[in-house]
Amino acid sequence: MTELRHAVPKPPLDPHLKALENEAIHIFREVAAEFERPVMLYSIGKDSSVLLHLARKAFHPGVIPFPLLHIDTGWKFAEMIAFRDRMAAEFGFELIVHTNPRGVAENVTPFTHGSARYTDIMKTEALRQALDAGRFDAAFGGARRDEEASRAKERIYSFRTPDHRWDPRNQRPELWSIYNGMIRPGESVRAFPLSNWTEVDIWRYIEAEAIPLPSLYFAAPRPVVQRDGMLILAADTRLVLLPGEVRQTRSVRFRTLGCFPLTGAIPSKATTVADIIGELEIATVSERQGRAIDRDQSGSMEKKKREGYF
Amino acid sequence: MTLHLEAALRAEPQAGVARNVPRHTRPLRFITCGSVDDGKSTLIGRLLWDTKAVKEDQAASLARDGASRQNELGLPDFALLLDGLQAEREQGITIDVAWRYFSTDRRSFIVADTPGHEQYTRNMATGASTVDLAVLLVDARAGLLQQTRRHATIVSLMGIRQVVLAVNKIDLAAYSRDVFEALAHEFRELALSLGITQVTAIPVSALKGENVVRGAATSMPWYHGPTLLEALEAATVRSEQAVGFRLPVQRVSRPGESFRGYQGTVAGGAVKPGDSVAVLPSGAIANVAKIVTFDLVRNAAVAGDAITLVLDRPVDVARGDMIVALDAQPMTGRRFEARLVSLTQEGIHPGRRYWQKSSSRRQRVSVTPTALLDLASGAWQGAEALPFNGIGRALLDFEETAIFDIYDRNRATGAFILIDPDTHDTVAGGMVTGTGAAIAGLRRLSGDATSQNTAHLREARQKSAETGKVTVRLPADLLAVLLDSEVVSERRTDIEVLSDD
16 A cells, blocks of 8 residues: 655645645535535545545535545455545544445356446446435445536536436536526435546646545555556466467556456556556547447446436 | 547657646636637647647547548548537537637646527627636628627626637738738727727738748738637636735634634635735624644735635624725625626516525525617617527616625625525626715715816706706817727616717
């Protein structure tokens, strides 16, 4: 695990990051004040780590006034789970972990059910179950509008029907920074404090604020196999090599973290946040390039979102 | 699973030169407005493409979706790049406001990309509500259209004072300097009449990328002004710092018995420990004890800062209250006047009770529309209801005290939304222009001015008494300026002008 700690008092944020931070804190406070049962989706990745940091800032000197929810598919990188538990212990937030019992009972895996069906059951369905069980009326997520085309049209308060559906053609207009949080019982809102952040902003903020991250984000020699055009981490014993596949050790890192069989690594020598920012500024592919679930078909993220995925 | 990424995977890891430049300003937010055929999508696509905001896999995904749709330069169809929703790609239309991000070494940008055709008022108003600047597109061959006037009017009403006029398709007008300058001149006059004082006109070809990111010295040697990107880099961001201190209270933080702080985002002015403040609507007075943030206890906070304020004495403060500078307070009252943009099919009807939300305050209001703006002519006409996409004026009657600044002085505390209590839809955006009592006060004042008993004043007073209007007599040139100003033109029906000769 990589720890970043400044020995000297850190300099103030530049006006760009400060403006993004202010906006995110405003959204956190507004949702916490307007809704009865908020929850924050915590996926352990870099965006979630920034979200967690901003939530702590928003409610300081108090504690985060809502639980964090992790949808555990059972196929996350092992280091992510250890990191999650360490953060919960260190920062003292309430953590809810949910895995879809049906998926476990039916032994749904990314290898046997295909990435689309696996994601639907272990992520989307699991999320709906957890939100229903907690009767949460607002859920924070770390999605950013620059990530993917359908996200670019999503509101900061994204309204969901009682069955968690998103209707992109019928969204409430959102003017100024005045958010309409009026809902009926059963309806809910997904709130996105990082809507206006870009990937580079996330990294620059992580650097400026010394936010701890799983070491998977930083380059190191790791065992990988090439599969479906992606470099898959070959550390977990559940990964069975297919004929012709060769385990090799390469210097790689991950631009996003998800389920290890579905998340591709990129060749990289970036071992610090500054190295990563340097790589990003000359990068020619987007960060979701490493995500299998986005590439199933065009518009697949929109489709998943309509069905209740974040 | 389709694969277009072999090349990316084969690429050797690059060491990368960190260009981690601090940004000295916050992101510039701007909106682009234009008719369907003005080339708006091409312009935004060009900005994203030439600033390298489009990545290879996104381009590959474009190629897959619309292999047959390429522009004449062999570049991807930029419109496909922008239209994120399935229905949009299938129908070749843009449905809603989309947000785009790109950056240069000097600055980063957030673009509100709104469709030019249907429901443009609603979408433009939504996009324009948060921006610092508007880029208006016109086709060099078509000139200023009715639509240009409409867009400029909406931009002005939403409080945007900086406009870039992009005269597009200049290549199809033979790169004509005369065409460009005539259009630029005509637009400046229009803009001035709407109160827009900062206009930058730029001749561009979005398709060829001329004067967008790259210059065009070869094809337009006569043009010495900035490219679009240079103009955007040089633009100023809006600031609410010059007005009185405002802190709409979002929540009260009470982690223990010993701490009580008021959390919110400073919506105007600045504050420091020791400042005297009033809590509205109660009117309680206190001094600022300290400003708490996660990082450190601060000695000052300015507009835009998300803070926790601690006062020096126990006063009753709740969510929805506003903590304000004691010596520069906002307006409070039950009746206000506002401009409204109607955002739903049903329109806005007289006497209807809505929920009103402004900053952190939500309360009941009944709305009486009084006038509707004819976007084609710019004239206000009497009206009792506002249709879908209509821009109008209305009286707001609150059941409890409301707190506002005039929108043109402080957007954060002068703006509000109306929420339908049944459907919970956001049905209107509103901008406060004054208290309902102001006009009556003005009338009384002009009628009471008896100390200077001139013939002119007698005539004016008599006229006021007859018509119930404010009567003005001014030199012709001054009068022209006054009548052209937005605040007066909106209340033109309340003013009687006496000729000076």
